[in-house]
Amino acid sequence: MTMNTPREIFANYISKQGLRNTQQRDDILAAFFSSEKHITVEELFSVVKTKNPAIGYATVHRNLNLLCECGLADEIKIGKQKARYEPKFGQKHHDHLICLRCGKFTEVINSKIEKLQDKLAEENGFMPVRHKLEIYGICRECR
Amino acid sequence: MTMNTPREIFANYISKQGLRNTQQRDDILAAFFSSEKHITVEELFSVVKTKNPAIGYATVHRNLNLLCECGLADEIKIGKQKARYEPKFGQKHHDHLICLRCGKFTEVINSKIEKLQDKLAEENGFMPVRHKLEIYGICRECR
DNA sequence: TCTAAGATGATATTAATTTTCATTTTCAAT
DNA sequence: ATTGAAAATGAAAATTAATATCATCTTAGA
Structure with missing residues (x-):
């Protein structure tokens, strides 16, 4: 079984962990991978809300952590700035x-x-x- | 004018900035440079209190920031841990x-x-x- | 379909850092 | 030495981001 897309990698991780797929996870993943790099939770929350106005901040936050866990995102902390997240998929370390x-x-x-x-x-x-x-x-x- | 000790460097920075010398600054500097590396504000606060029980947390915090500004300290943030401070004086970058x-x-x-x-x-x-x-x-x- | 477990969203909590402000201290000018 | 303006302090409050809580809703397997 090949896992090509971030979507598949995420779905695979979700099911391996005994977690469940939801519409919110889809929306967050889609927004995250089509947004600009180095986005904050706050910013991603805003973006996802345009597609899904009912979504909560905590859900975005929780799923960004999941994305980090499964290797699809990196958290970047610079100085006193708030955490930023960077999509990571099939690219070299930089x-x-x-x-x-x-x-x-x-x-x-x-x-x-x-x-x-x-x-x-x-x-x-x-x-x-x-x-x-x-x-x-x-x-x-x-x- | 040579500036050899951290004390002199700090005093020089203080006066250049139009700030003032205080006993608290002395106490904090002394404690910081004789403490172990990678100390937190909390920990340094405890150490300074043994010499100066009246000192406030905010004062320690403020002066650690001053020490960073003048190059005598480095802030280190690792993951989700709280900030740690490292004395920096006449040593190579590491x-x-x-x-x-x-x-x-x-x-x-x-x-x-x-x-x-x-x-x-x-x-x-x-x-x-x-x-x-x-x-x-x-x-x-x-x- | 049913149900147990997970997910969500709103809110509360946590924890560190920073700010506020009344009071005290410093220090340059007298 | 005295004075006074400006800075520093300490205690407490405010801010901020990140995380936890919990009632309700949703998912997915039996």
Whole structure:
């Protein structure tokens, strides 16, 4: 059985956990994967409400956590900002460049750094699982 | 004028900002730099209270923020844990290995990664200012 | 169809951080 | 040293995001 779409992955996770499919989960998943990256619970709540005005904030919040659990979303916390969520599906791991002036996020990929990180962990007896690299600075536009 | 000690750096920052020196600031600075790394506001508050029982939580909190502003402290937020503060003085930048099981922090230094990070930022038009690298995994003891 | 378990939505709670404000303290100008 | 304006403090309240509670509704398997 191949699991191609986020929808299928989510449905699979749901059933494996003995949970149930609901219209709300569908709506949230759809909104999440068609919204812009780095969305907050608040923002996603607003988006989902345009399709399903009866939906509650807590439901969006709960399901974003489920999406994180099954690997379809990543939570990003930057400084004192509220948590943001990033859809994750079939893409390489990436790091973030964060502009200290305008707050813009840029995603970057560098396999050399990835490898060095794994090596660094192993040298210290750590079995690396995941990592988070954030580089803060001033972006091209803000300079 | 050389500024050797954290105390001098702090005093200098205070006066530059048009702020004032107080006994509380002294007490907080002293406690912070003689306490263990990765302390929470709560914990530092407890420590400072042993020297100055009248001190308020908000004062400790406010001054920890000042210490961050002037570069003598770093705030570390890991997952859903409460913020921790790390004294920063005359040491090299380091990254953190964080055990997913026992929560232990290990500090590591790797200049190669540092350089690659700067390069990566510059390639993307970013002027790097600082960065944060956290590698999550399982530590030697927990394996 | 029926029913037990899960999900939802509204609300309350939690917990950390930040703000408010009356009072006290600092420090530069006298 | 005295004064006074501005800043700092401490206690308490407010804010904020995240999470829990719970009555009701929905799902999905028997």
